[in-house]
Amino acid sequence: MESILACDRVTKRFGGLLALDRVSIEVRRGEILGLIGPNGSGKTTLINVINGVLTPDEGRILFEGKDITKLKPHERVALGISRTFQGMRVFPYLPVYYNVELSARSVLKDAKLARARTSWALTVAKLLAEAGELPVNLTPYKLKMVELARVLATNPRLVLMDEPFAGLSPEEIEELSGIIRKLNEGGLTFIVVEHKLRYLMRLAKRVVVLNEGRKIFEGSPGEVVKNEEVARVYLGVA
């Protein structure tokens, strides 16, 4: 399968802390890649580096063959990389519609197209009824959906999701998983960072495991579960 994103020996330091240590991963077009690891293993740092919030100290990021290491986040969004954040992050004083339309307008200069894209994103996220609401009036699940709609409005080819299931009930996780799966079947590629492994293993086709800033394993969900090193560092098995 063709590669859509490649991280090539990416290193990131925060003062004396080595957050990412020569991490290389490849994401294939049309897959759902799970990214797991204990707290502080570098998952969110890697997402931030791919998204452009952080610039790596060493290494490079290639998106569809193009070196995007030095690009700013909004430039990466324009290329087709969009993300959600750990915890729910929305514009609190803008109604749901504007939260989503802003993203559409940032990548689509044509207002009509942006409106159409916004409507589509709201439909996929099942938010049409809440379009006029302020985020403060929404449930955590609906806020997650606002994030998803915002991401979809940018017309992405690669979506980075940082702990999308956090704070959701099992039913809500199943519903969100269903939407992600459907979008993936439509050709959208995902990297999903998640602690709720039971759900992630059912969703992801491949999983990368990080520990202390290093990639320690990469394989199918079945292989990850059987791997001894993963069990030791991540699941706490001796």
Added chain:
Amino acid sequence: MAFAKQSGLRRAKRLLPALAVAAAYAALPALGLGGYWLDVLTRANIFLLIALSLDLYSGTTFYLNLGVPFTVGTSAYALAVLNKYYGIPVEYGILPAVLVSVALSFAIFLPSLRVRGAYFAILSLLLPIIAAGLVTSLPLSLYLGGEGGIHYPRLLYSYAMSLPVSERLPYLRLSYFYISVAAAAIAFAVSYKVAYSDFGFMLRSIGQDELLAEASGIDTLRVKLVGFTISSFLAALAGALHAAMTPPVTAEVFVPANTLVPPLTAMILGGMGTIVGPAVANYLVLIVYEFLWGVVGRWRSVFYMSLLIVLVLLKPQGVVFYVYLRLRKAVAGMIGKIRRGA
């Protein structure tokens, strides 16, 4: 934005009350208003530009630009320098002075590339203080007139001198009022249009979560830069008009108490980022302040500032816009009732 997009007719209907208020306001001199109170309104019109400048940028992005007096002051001094040293009449010097000031004001913008919040506010406040020190200290004071400032003929002075003596002052007062009304009306229309456009929502998104705005695909640096330029243009225009109408220009123009506190108060009382609220509050702030002189004399500052503190404590998100929304709802309800009755 599209969500609340209205038809042209509906928008025109909504504009009617505002146009009626503007027309009534412009007709005040014809209704007998003149003298001191006309000067007060002229000043309020010019201060509206500063209030809008603050609200359009700081009220939406929450980058609190306390350096506005720097923009106002450099524009005023640029106008005076262009006249005194380059012989450019103030009538023609206004636009060049504004452009010079906008260019210099990017010195305020630069820190926003690295800091925000209180740090940006404090850094921006330092610039007018430095400028006030520079223009009154050697060697610049030799060139800029020091404490006494720069003297030059005021706006429309040549024409006024051709009139009979008794007509000169009323002519200047009336002309200044209408020039300031025109500037205020244009500034309000532009600010409102910008603040409630897609671009305005991008400015607001930066104020609410800059990182999320960037992650949503918004080029936050470009949006801030454009917003800041428009905002600076308004403040610089206020400075140039003020200087053109009330020579000499002195370092007083850089003093935050003179050119920052009234518009800042208007922005906070009016409701940050709402444009309408700070615009209305601007007139209330300045008119009530002048009115209090006749009631409590020198105690007006104490009385007035105490009142403002109470209002801000009671309604930190802005009193005027809140009242405006309540009024609008009440009026709409009444119209609905009348229609249903009919």
